[in-house]
Amino acid sequence: MKKTIKLSLVTLSLLMVGGCMKPDSPEISEGKARKIKSQQTAYTGALRNSNSMIEIFHGKKVFIYVSPIQNKTSEKGKVPPDLSVVVNGGFNKIGKWVAVIDDPNREFALGKSKLYKINGAITQFDVIENSGSGLKGSGQGTYGGQQGVVDMGTKSGDKTTELTLSFNPVSPSTGLLVPRTSTENQIRVEKKSNSSEFAFSILGSGIGINNAVSKSHGIHASLKILVELSIVEALGKLTKYPYWLLTGGKANPDITTYLSKKFLSDKLDMKIQKISYLFALRGENIKTTKMMSNDLKQLIVNYKSSHGMSSDDNIDRKLYMSLLNGV
16 A cells, blocks of 8 residues: 655754855855856766666665755855755756655655655855965854854965765654764865866765866866765665765765675575676676676676685675675
8 A cells, every 4th residue: 555645844953054155256255145057067977876776776766855955154145045956956867766856745655665855954164265475264164053254365376165065864754864874075175276177075974086177167066066976875875775886985884784684685686687787887898687698607707706706607795795895
């Protein structure tokens, strides 16, 4: 029998600190906030791969409602006003295995699927500017109920921006946070006055990325990458797929333990599907399949031989765990 759920529009409290990014300029905006464009990035592929991971490792559709992200900083208007739209757009890019709900009062059939509410927060924003001989800084934050703003000059020069984004999934049926699914990732964007690019890095429990974007894209492109990879991690924790293979982070021991136990009870065709998918994700010339082929057998033999395992084509737990850990 299908379940039916009706969401009431309840505002969940957000621990939030916001910083402004000016999308049309390499400089950090000190004035009116501008919109972030919901554009494709080099990491949008991670969102699409999340769709296939949910299908293969979870097997059920996921329903998502993104709570409006609020600006609770002392500087009103600093957070881009459409940040919630960008987060919604990120979830909506994933594919048919993720459905984004835009009306919290609408009734719909869940079946065996689950619905989650995503509560987002910017928990840190700092700007450090170095214009040669002097070091200047500006930033804002909230901690322990105390808010503060510092602005020590506006001269041009090298600039480093640090921003931390958190997602906190909530179960609408209970109103409680879903245990061990929260994410917190920090982006560090460095702009050299004489460079044509922004260098950026994203670090956190589930992400490890170092790259660059051109000044023509602006800092907002880096922020959008942070949003997209944080979405991948949040969904991975909710549906228990190996998101770190998409985000460059460390393997999550909770999820690897769960996947390991589930693998032991899987039927052979499901094991073949997971193994072939993980090989394809590594860039091997193999299609995801539920049928064993000679090419897949040889691939397994070669991989196991080069990773200190028995040189056979058996699909066993050791092979699976090695692939899950991205070895």
